[in-house]
Amino acid sequence: MKFLVDAQLPPALCGWLRERGHEAEHVFEIGMVAASDADIAARAEADGAVLVSKDEDFVTLRLPDRFAFVWLRCGNATNRALLAWLEARWDQVQRLLAASERYIEVI
Numbered sequence: 001m002k003f004l005v006d007a008q009l010p011p012a013l014c015g016w017l018r019e020r021g022h023e024a025e026h027v028f029e030i031g032m033v034a035a036s037d038a039d040i041a042a043r044a045e046a047d048g049a050v051l052v053s054k055d056e057d058f059v060t061l062r063l064p065d066r067f068a069f070v071w072l073r074c075g076n077a078t079n080r081a082l083l084a085w086l087e088a089r090w091d092q093v094q095r096l097l098a099a100s101e102r103y104i105e106v107i
Contacts, residue, residue: 001097004044006053007033009072012079013052016086025049037061044069050097059103068102 002023005013009026017024027033032040037057044051044067051058052070062069070093074085086093089106096104 002047002049003070004040004047004049004051006040006051006055006058008054009052010079010082012083013086016083020090041066062103065102068097068104070097070104070106073105073107 003014003017003025005011005017005024005026007027011026011028014024014026014029027035027040030043032043035043037055038061041051041058041061043049048067050068050070051062052072054072054074056071058069059071072086074082077085086106093104093106
């Protein structure tokens with residue numbers, strides 16, 4: 001699966017996703033760290049990537065079902081704490097994506 005990771009999440013998340021067999025790009029890696037949300041949404045759509053973000057704006061920008069979106073609803077955390085938080089929820093996220101779910105809110 002291909003993921004695009006938004007700016008307010010750490011590039012380390014891409015490494016974590018790659019370790020799990022996925023393709024992952026961070027907006028920083030592709031020169032989009034200062035891009036607008038609309039441009040990032042367009043990139044996810046064009047690439048067929050699942051966008052991973054903490055930004056609520058993508059809930060609306062993804063409509064009508066332009067790209068799959070994983071909305072991480074966690075507070076600010078260290079990389080280690082974020083990845084531990086996501087690890088505990090990742091099996092369910094993967095199951096939903098495998099079942100073609102296009103909008104996943106991770107709490």
